[in-house]
Amino acid sequence: MTTESPEQIIKAFVEKRLPIYQAAARDIHAHPETSNHEYFACKRLSELLKSEGFEVQVDVAGHPTGFDARFKSGKPGPVLCFLAEYDALVGLGHGCGHNLFGATSALAGAALAQAAKLVGGEIRVYGTPGEEGGENGSAKGSFVREGFFKDVDAALCVHPSSSGHRLTNPSLGCAPVDIEFHGKASHAASAPEQGINALDALIQVYNGINALRQHLPADVRIHGIITHGGDAPNIVPEYAAAKFYLRAATAPVLEEVWKKVERIVEGAALMTGAKGSMKPSQNRVENTILTPKFDAVYRRRMEELLAETGSSEKVEDSAEKAGGSSDVGNVSQVIPTIQPTIRISKVPVRGHSEEFKAASCSALGLASIGLGAKALALTGLDLLTDPQLLADIKADHADALVRQAAAAKQH
Numbered sequence: 001m002t003t004e005s006p007e008q009i010i011k012a013f014v015e016k017r018l019p020i021y022q023a024a025a026r027d028i029h030a031h032p033e034t035s036n037h038e039y040f041a042c043k044r045l046s047e048l049l050k051s052e053g054f055e056v057q058v059d060v061a062g063h064p065t066g067f068d069a070r071f072k073s074g075k076p077g078p079v080l081c082f083l084a085e086y087d088a089l090v091g092l093g094h095g096c097g098h099n100l101f102g103a104t105s106a107l108a109g110a111a112l113a114q115a116a117k118l119v120g121g122e123i124r125v126y127g128t129p130g131e132e133g134g135e136n137g138s139a140k141g142s143f144v145r146e147g148f149f150k151d152v153d154a155a156l157c158v159h160p161s162s163s164g165h166r167l168t169n170p171s172l173g174c175a176p177v178d179i180e181f182h183g184k185a186s187h188a189a190s191a192p193e194q195g196i197n198a199l200d201a202l203i204q205v206y207n208g209i210n211a212l213r214q215h216l217p218a219d220v221r222i223h224g225i226i227t228h229g230g231d232a233p234n235i236v237p238e239y240a241a242a243k244f245y246l247r248a249a250t251a252p253v254l255e256e257v258w259k260k261v262e263r264i265v266e267g268a269a270l271m272t273g274a275k276g277s278m279k280p281s282q283n284r285v286e287n288t289i290l291t292p293k294f295d296a297v298y299r300r301r302m303e304e305l306l307a308e309t310g311s312s313e314k315v316e317d318s319a320e321k322a323g324g325s326s327d328v329g330n331v332s333q334v335i336p337t338i339q340p341t342i343r344i345s346k347v348p349v350r351g352h353s354e355e356f357k358a359a360s361c362s363a364l365g366l367a368s369i370g371l372g373a374k375a376l377a378l379t380g381l382d383l384l385t386d387p388q389l390l391a392d393i394k395a396d397h398a399d400a401l402v403r404q405a406a407a408a409k410q411h
Contacts, residue, residue, distance in 0.1 A: 006115035006385070010377045013111045018370040021107040024048060025369060028099040029361045032088030035130025035137040035282075038065040041086035041099075042127055045106050049125055052110040061142040067127035068148065069106075071113040077121025078390055080380045081149070082109040083140065083157040083328065083339075085131045095352045096132065097160030097344060097360040104342075104369045105157050108376035112384075115377070121384045124152065131327055133176055133245075133282055140327035141283030144334055153390060154294065154336045154383055157328065158372040161341035162349045162359060165302060166316040167295040168338045172221065172247040173254045174285040174325035179205060179224075179265055183274040185238035195236030199229050201274040202240040208264035209244070219249040219322065220257055249287055249322050252408040288329040289404065290318060291336045293396040297382050297389070298340055302375040315340065336397040338379075342372045 004012065024044050031040040042058060042065040050056045054069040061068075086102035089095045109125035116123050126148060130137035143149065181202050186195030209222055216222070224244030230237030246261060248254035262278050269276035299315040306313050328339045344365040349355035359365050383390045 006118050006381055007378060009114050009118070010111045010381060011374060013114050014107060014370050014373050014377070017107060017110065020048070021103045021369055021373070022366045025099045025103040025366060026361060028086055028102065029094045032093035034090055035087050035132065035134030036063060036065055037135070038087050038129050041065070041102060042067055042129070045084060045086060045102050045127060049106055049110060052113065054110075054113070054125070061139060061146045061148060063129050063136060063139045063142060065127070065129045066139050066143070069109070069125040069127070071109070071116065071123040073113075073116040073120050073122065075120030077116070077119065077384055078153040079122040079124065079151055080112070080383060081124040081126055081152045081155045082106070082376065083155055083331065084125055084127045085157070086127065087130050087132055087134075089132055089352060090134065092352065092354070093357055094360045095354065095357040097356065097365065098131065100160045100344065100360055100365055100369055101157065102127070104372040104376070107369060107373035108156070108380070111373055111377040112380045115381055116384065119381070119384050123380070128327070130282070137176070137282035138285050138327035138330070139283070141285065141330045144330045149331060149334050152335055154393065155331050156337070156376050156380060157339050158376055159339055159341050160344045160360060160365065160368060162343070162345035162347070162351075162356060163341070164316055164343050165313060166341045167299060167318045168288065168290055168340050169319045170249070170290060170322040171288040171329050172219065172249055172322045172325045173251055173287040173329065175246040175254055175258055176281045177244050177246060177261070177278055178241065178281040179244060179276070179278050180241045181239070181269070181274040181276045183236065183238045183272070186236045188234045188236050192236060196238070196273045197236050198240040198274045199237040201268040201272040201276060202226060202229070202242055204268035204271055205264055206242070208268065209261060212260060212264065216257065217253065220253065221245070221247040222257070222261070243281060247325055250404065250408060251286060283327065283330070285325045285327045286329040286333050287322065288326065288339070289332040289337070289397065289400050291332075291338065291393060291397045291400060294336050294338050294393045295340065298338055298375060298379045301378040301382070302340070305371060305374055336393050342368050344368050
């Protein structure tokens with residue numbers, strides 16, 4: 001019979017197991033994999049959780065590299081879920097620190113599971129591929145759609161950052177789209193009049209979107225690339241394609257932006273005679289719903305841990321404006337969710353860069369796994385042991401959803 005408190009159990013477990021999870025993070029960093037191809041990372045993390053007593057299922061929610069790990073204490077209590085990301089960036093590797101992200105969530109879940117043996121509840125870790133997008137990307141959208149959060153009370157994760165410890169930031173919704181045109185090939189010099197130029201149509205779309213930007217709200221972003229523009233200069237391009245990200249702070253605005261871009265595609269098709277299409281290239285990413293009372297629990301726990309190390313650092317407030325997008329937003333639309341950030345670099349470096357990639361395997365980066373796992377697990381412990389706190393967090397989240405719906409009606 002242990003005499004340690006649940007909090008002591010969590011801290012001791014993290015300290016003891018940290019080197020194992022740091023080794024996993026280094027291994028994943030050395031084997032970068034993109035969306036729906038994270039076989040190495042999925043196996044590494046899911047097998048670790050299996051060794052910790054979790055029941056693990058791989059290939060879930062339509063993602064071969066997704067996993068569902070569950071620890072049932074056998075005692076009644078809330079169901080808490082830690083979200084694990086482990087995908088890399090195309091051509092760069094782990095320039096966003098997801099090798100740390102996945103290891104931190106897995107260790108946090110394993111640590112809280114030890115405490116749950118005493119206090120009750122169920123602990124889950126969901127391995128969610130492709131946060132950076134790509135093939136069948138933004139898997140959290142699939143997990144939400146397939147009902148993986150229907151019986152979950154709250155979700156937690158922490159993201160590596162070079163700009164310090166910060167509460168959950170707002171994020172933009174994002175609709176990744178593929179735009180394609182099919183024309184008619186012909187000799188570009190001897191019979192151009194017999195061709196239909198798909199690239200011309202796509203360029204009209206590109207220019208049309210540039211013109212549209214002048215008439216969009218400040219919280220809307222559209223950016224894209226041409227992925228195919230033809231095969232040879234002496235052949236009228238019969239096929240052209242592009243990928244665009246449409247981003248907005250709320251779902252209603254994002255839907256309006258989609259319709260406007262769709263009309264640009266239709267107009268380009270009419271102008272050139274090419275056949276155009278615009279369709280989702282992956283799951284749509286939703287904007288993040290902030291739950292301040294949930295973030296406040298994390299802040300208290302993180303600042304306690306920082307103080308124990310002699311650090312005077314504080315956890316900064318959420319950013320005022322949304323920047324990028326994350327499919328953690330999809331989860332936040334259905335249950336209370338936090339994704340604060342944790343420092344992995346002593347100096348600011350750009351995300352999605354070689355410098356951030358180096359920080360993701362640095363001593364400070366690897367140390368963040370232990371700090372983040374403790375902060376997340378202790379936050380989870382508070383939710384497991386304080387029913388009123390969990391009820392207040394759920395009410396705070398419900399209020400935020402009501403405010404979003406009211407703002408959408410006004411819009």
